[in-house]
Amino acid sequence: MLLSTSVVATIVLCFHVIGVFAAMHAVMTVRTAPGAIAWAGSLLLIPYLALVPYLVFGSSNFVGYVNARRFYRAQMRELRHGMEPREREACIVRQPHHPGLRALPRLTGLHCLSGNHVQLLVDGQATFAAIFAALKSARRVALVQFFIVHDDELGRELQALLCERAAAGVEIYFLYDSIGCHALPGHYVRRMAECGVKVSAFAPHRGFVNRFQLNFRNHRKLVVVDGERAFIGGHNVGNEYMGRRPPLAPWRDTHIEVRGPAVLDLQMTFAEDWYWAAREVPTLLLPPPEPAGAMVCQVVPSGPADSQETCSLFFVEAIQAARNRLWITTPYFVPDEAVFAVLRLAVLRGVDVRILMPGRADHKVVFAASTLYAYQAICAGIRIYRYIPGFLHQKVMLIDDELAAVGTANLDNRSFRLNFELTVMTADRAFASQVEGMLLADFAQAREIGRDEYLAAPGPRRVAMHVAKLFAPIL
Template identity: 60%
Template sequence: MEFGIPHLFGYLIALTHVLGVIAALHAVFTVRTAQGAIAWALSLLFMPYLTLLPYLVFGRSSFDAYIRARRQANREMHVAMAGLDWRDWVSEAVAARRSLDSGNLLAMPRLGSMPPLAHNQVRLLINGEATFEAIFAAIAAAKQVVLVQFFIVHDDALGRRLADLLLARAAAGVEVFLLYDGIGSHDLPRAYGERLRAGGVQVRSFATRRGLINRFQLNFRNHRKVVVVDGTIGFLGGHNVGDEYLGGKPPLSPWRDTHVELRGPVLTCLQESFAEDWYWAARRLPPLLLAEDFGNGEMLCQLLASGPADPQDTCSLFFVEAINAARQRLWITTPYFIPDEAVFAALHLAVLRGVDVRILLPARPDHRMVYAASSLFAFEALRVGVRIFRYLPGFLHQKVLLIDDCSAAVGSANLDNRSFRLNFEIMLLVHDSGFAARVQDMLEADFALARELREEDDQQINRLRQLGMRVARLISPIL
């Protein structure tokens, strides 16, 4: 029988559909959430030409194997830390925990692996100029150890300023460590790291696992942004290292983001979070410092480091607990609003309790598919009574929660499935009325620069865009 090009195409089409069916079954059995399994399975069954390769690279699940490997690394790290008497500071958390249990956030002390701690100082850093001025000043004054971790590091003006500063401290005898995510910083040239290593800086790229395909694995990314200097001052929040975070790249500029500066016992938790990630990347511990005197701070803080190796969905449960705790006010800012069913139900219940629920979102998209899905969820939230605002001046990237008049949270976690279950994130929860008041002032200024959505705005969107929003929502669990 003669075999020609048409026959070859026929066999390729049949093979693609067979592989699509196999991949769909694999997704049903291995993808962590029902929504994600359905999204992958349907797309693989009906659009295997478009989704088979993305599923192989981005969606294939080595989840169980990855969790086992990460948990084993964490256990090894804590065994290595046992000789440091590192957990002496936990005794200070007893009174703090009792104080926290007396409020509405009853689950928080048991949700994370790190306890709430008293006697901290937290300073709000609004936008990139304040953030990097404070971070660079702290690094420049370092005497012993500098720990730096970002999801994105660019080889641009800001990235080179950071590199020059790290090299200067390394030359002065300071131990300097830099950890960045391999996918988030995919365009960082090799020469950037080589220059730092040649100057004495220890540099690692956070990778999921070894192997060619895992090199491009978008899941299980390290989205944390952490800096700790000499165990006495630390930083976390939404900023990465790039000129766009200083508003230097239109059309998204001016960039709106928030960081915090920390002093006090909570820095032990921040160092422990960095140590877990560094140990995964390098299989050895960085130096960890316990300050002899943390000062006289009065704030009660809890650090929640979440990730896919947690025994529960820490990040999603954090948002659910925070929303459920609100009695008068719940204000949230996030660049991506793709809540799961539990978070959306908690928002709806908060409205029914009479809580002033507001969500501030960007008016400009940085990822159009995510923006489309986020827009559909925004209109659904609007219909159940949530007030939705679009920030107008530039791109909004901050991740902030304000709960009543007593608590606020700042960190790296977005309101989407990737932060809930696939990324390593970090949030700082602060129980202090003074800090909450400063967050309120900041957010009131942001709301003043935003436009509030109305239900009739949904009717002004053309049919084609509405279709795109619904398609985006179908695949939102895998965005």
């Protein structure tokens, strides 16, 4: 019995010693003070319960990953500058007239560019019809990147198309996130590789460790064809995104098609991700020299390897720029303090602030936390709507009568600090008017909620909401 007690004491002591070192690691690497305090406190007090979650959700070897990614990014930036012709230089907007765009070139390291055309793709049918048509017409290179790919009807259609184009001599690069596609069977990617498609999985860590790292995922959805056309937005590849899978059907999501000089910056974003995953530079093509339109675009890639918190600062800058109207659609409303503060300030400036959220939950903990944040937003004068027909997954922002943003970033800490995201901000009154029409149709199928959604909830449910909010740094 004495020996058994000694063994147990030794094991507990080892856990606490490891917990001390892990807590020191958390203090040095976790970006936010609340997150660092939460991890360090848990690792010091209950290391036998906190060590495994820290391995799954914490920083792990993230500092080395950040340094490596910055090195690769610097190399890719040098390559891009070597590719820029005089026609591209002429498209650079040195001093954007709209205040919402002025900080973004320095924040992202990418120029604000004119001469673009952006087309709104308002649902899964329009999105994949456009993407598949572009891939069928591909002549030289296609870059394809998704966070989630399912081996279902839509996924197999994409697989067959990529294999067919690779057999026709088109260079196909297919990048998927290893955790987002955890359910994708191995034979799916092997089939594409056998057909000549270059396939790679994105992972923040090499080998077995990546299976335990649920944070720092690549959440981008991007397709670029022949350097001429790019598609980005909220859709992944799966039947649910086509509205074919209850109970979340019909699925509400938005994509855009981009043409013009901004396509090169979108290619470079893919190239950085591919270079990290496969250790090679993909074939890149310059967009046509003639302007595709008259729209001004700013590409905003963001991720945990950035020197600054690009995604959160992007939202802060965009919200601060609003003078009359700020409409946001997001599936997950778990803002950080900075974003929540500027949302409240926008209301105090007299801005019409509306946020459209799902009426159905796909993640119960996130939905509970979002409900509490929604209540607090309503108390501050923000109008909150819930989309009724099905699950709302789109990530769209409309600012006044000129600025509109469409991309992959949600209004939550996971997008702000933990995931690699991609957004395109546009400055064009005609396109903003199209986005306005789309959102008005969405609001017409939503109901505005009040404080009663929270106040009328049973006591245990309200307690659950507050508990869920404690996990906001990793939601």
